[in-house]
Amino acid sequence: MQRRSNARVFARCCTRLLVKTKSVYRVLFRNQESLYELYARKVGQGSLFAFVEVEEILFGNRGGVLVDPSEERLKSEFAGVKRTYIPLQAVVRIDEVEKEGANKIVSLAAPQGNVTHFPMPPGSLGTKPGKG
Numbered sequence: 001m002q003r004r005s006n007a008r009v010f011a012r013c014c015t016r017l018l019v020k021t022k023s024v025y026r027v028l029f030r031n032q033e034s035l036y037e038l039y040a041r042k043v044g045q046g047s048l049f050a051f052v053e054v055e056e057i058l059f060g061n062r063g064g065v066l067v068d069p070s071e072e073r074l075k076s077e078f079a080g081v082k083r084t085y086i087p088l089q090a091v092v093r094i095d096e097v098e099k100e101g102a103n104k105i106v107s108l109a110a111p112q113g114n115v116t117h118f119p120m121p122p123g124s125l126g127t128k129p130g131k132g
Helices: 002-018 069-077
Strands: 024-030 034-044 051-057 083-087 091-097 104-107
Antiparallel strands (some): 034 051, 051 083
16 A cells, blocks of 8 residues: 555656746847847747747736836737747847746837838948957
């Protein structure tokens, strides 16, 4: 009788160890003079060369009275999107985090007109490779 109960306890412990919680990733990337911060379940290289594939974007159900306008803007921008591809040169940082946070958009610079610059990798303007 004692052997069976020990086996059950061992089996329960092993199944708890095998159950892995789903990872949450924070993806920071630049888009038209803004810094986007998204939380997603899946991030990878994907099938398109030089693009980061982001799937299952997480939007929290915060039942409070206060509404973050940047998160609402992101909800509407990514509504119905199953998977998005972000150019590799636009990605600032990707972190695996313990829990999701609030998605947001942070303005990097004040707009200076209606001209949009072509996206370039950081440090590519006016410098030669290998020279600072």
